[in-house]
Each structure stands twice: as C-alpha cells, then as structure tokens.
Amino acid sequence: EAGVVQSPRYKIIEKKQPVAFWCNPISGHNTLYWYLQNLGQGPELLIRYENEEAVDDSQLPKDRFSAERLKGVDSTLKIQPAELGDSAVYLCASSLELAGGSYNEQFFGPGTRLTVL
Amino acid sequence: AQTVTQSQPEMSVQEAETVTLSCTYDTSESDYYLFWYKQPPSRQMILVIRQEAYKQQNATENRFSVNFQKAAKSFSLKISDSQLGDAAMYFCAYSYSGAGSYQLTFGKGTKLSVIP
Numbered sequence: 001e002a003g004v005v006q007s008p009r010y011k012i013i014e015k016k017q018p019v020a021f022w023c024n025p026i027s028g029h030n031t032l033y034w035y036l037q038n039l040g041q042g043p044e045l046l047i048r049y050e051n052e053e054a055v056d057d058s059q060l061p062k063d064r065f066s067a068e069r070l071k072g073v074d075s076t077l078k079i080q081p082a083e084l085g086d087s088a089v090y091l092c093a094s095s096l097e098l099a100g101g102s103y104n105e106q107f108f109g110p111g112t113r114l115t116v117l
Numbered sequence: 118a119q120t121v122t123q124s125q126p127e128m129s130v131q132e133a134e135t136v137t138l139s140c141t142y143d144t145s146e147s148d149y150y151l152f153w154y155k156q157p158p159s160r161q162m163i164l165v166i167r168q169e170a171y172k173q174q175n176a177t178e179n180r181f182s183v184n185f186q187k188a189a190k191s192f193s194l195k196i197s198d199s200q201l202g203d204a205a206m207y208f209c210a211y212s213y214s215g216a217g218s219y220q221l222t223f224g225k226g227t228k229l230s231v232i233p
Contacts, residue, residue: 003161033220042121042208042223043162056220089160095219103150103169103212103219108162 002026004109006092012115018080021112025073025094032069033106034077035091043091049075050097079114087116119144121211123224130199131232137184138194138227140209149213151185152221153194156206165207168192196229204231 005024013019025032030051035043046065048056051072060067064083069075079086093106120143130136142151153165168176168185175183180200184193196203209224 040225042210042225043221044223045220048220091160091162093162097219103167105164105167106219106221111160113160 004092004094004107006090006109006112008112009110010113010115012117013082014117015084016081018078019082019114020076020078021090021092021114023075023077023092023094023109025075025092026107029094029096029107030072031095031097032075033093033095034067034075035093037089037091037111039088046077082114082116084116087114089113119146119211119213119222121209121222121224123209123227125227126225127228127230129230129232130196130203132199132201134199135195135197136199136229138196138207138209138229140192140194140224142190142192142209142211144190144211144213146213149211150219151183151192152210152212153181153183154208154210154223155203156208156226158205162208166194199231201231201233204229 007022032049034046036046037043047060047067049069067077089111091111092109095104095106122141149170151168155163155165166176166178166181180197182195206226208226210221212219212221
C-alpha cells in the first residue's frame with residue numbers, strides 16, 4: 001500500500017513569490033492534516049480536513065495561506081506571497097477516522113522543505 | 118491548552134546500550150493518548166509506540182518501551198540494545214479527542230545519536 005505522497009520534496013523561492021504544495025493521502029483515509037515544522041521544533045497543526053470540509057483551520061494564517069481538498073482526496077496548500085519566515089518543512093498526514101471510534105494512527109508523508117530567499 | 122515538554126535537546130548512546138528519553142506533558146483531561154514518533158533525516162514521521170492513558174500497563178514494541186506515570190504526567194521512552202538505525206529525532210506527542218477527532222500536540226524533540 002502506498003503511503004502519503006507529497007510533492008515537491010524541496011522548493012526554493014524568493015520572497016513575495018507564490019508557492020503550492022500537494023498531498024495525496026493514503027487511499028480511503030477521510031481525514032487529512034497539514035502541519036508546519038520549523039527548524040528544531042515539533043510539527044504544529046495548520047489545518048485538518050474531514051473529507052472535503054476544513055474542520056479546524058484556527059492555526060492557518062489566512063492572510064497568506066490557503067488550502068483546499070477537492071473531492072475529499074488530494075489536497076493543496078498555498079502560500080501567497082511567501083515571506084522569509086515561511087521557510088520550514090510542511091508535512092501532510094492522513095488517517096481513517098470513524099464516528100465514535102477510537103484513535104486511529106496518523107500516517108505522515110515525507111514533507112516539503114521550503115526555503116524562502 | 119495541552120503542552121508537551123522534552124527537556125533533552127540531544128542525547129547519545131553507545132551501540133547495543135540502553136537510553137531513556139524524557140517527556141512531560143500538561144493536560145486537564147483524564148482520557149488521552151501519548152505517542153513517541155521517530156523522524157529520521159528523510160523527514161518522514163514514524164510512529165514508534167503509543168500509550169492509552171486509561172491503561173496502567175506500559176506499552177512495549179520490541180526494543181522500545183515506555184514508562185508512563187499518569188499522576189506525574191511523565192512519559193519516557195526506553196530504547197534497549199540501541200542500533201545505528203535508531204539515530205533520529207524523537208518527538209513525544211499528546212492527543213485528546215476534541216470535536217470528534219484526534220489532534221496531535223508535539224514536543225520540541227530530542228536528537229538521538231548512536232555511537233558505533
């Protein structure tokens with residue numbers, strides 16, 4: 001079974017440019033997460049989707065960040081315009097959450113390392 | 118808000134020896150999960166071990182075991198017979214079910230080096 005796929009693995013852009021990251025979750029997983037991981041830190045949740053719906057985007061800086069999950073499968077995270085402080089690793093994870101069910105493991109992708117010059 | 122603290126930024130261990138990584142957390146909840154994740158240089162987070170708070174028995178997974186002290190809000194990871202492949206960042210994480218789903222709160226991580 002294929003894991004969570006992310007692309008690109010690396011991205012270097014100049015500040016004020018737009019950038020987009022793509023995530024393909026594990027087949028059948030209804031919940032998708034985007035995390036931000038700054039250097040020397042643990043991941044922090046940016047947004048969580050249940051199917052097509054963004055159920056928690058409270059940590060997403062909405063002035064420059066946007067995300068979408070069309071048809072409840074793939075997801076794209078966009079930054080426009082990028083700032084120097086956005087340099088970080090952007091991780092995508094997915095899980096199968098069942099109503100009333102117990103915790104289900106989140107599976108992570110390899111992340112995209114963004115460098116803003 | 119829940120917080121997770123890892124007080125050891127870096128640790129090292131001799132190959133085949135045992136090492137313990139520390140983690141403390143803060144929560145007002147009684148039902149939650151705790152995790153240790155491994156992140157090698159490839160950046161992919163890999164679940165090492167999971168502990169349900171309602172279980173008194175400490176979780177074990179082969180060479181990995183935890184010491185879960187609920188009253189002290191402590192959750193340490195013991196790696197026995199350390200191998201070169203164990204070298205990585207290790208993150209302690211907490212999860213509580215809120216709004217119908219589980220969200221992970223991570224510590225800052227401990228970098229583990231394994232000395233041949």
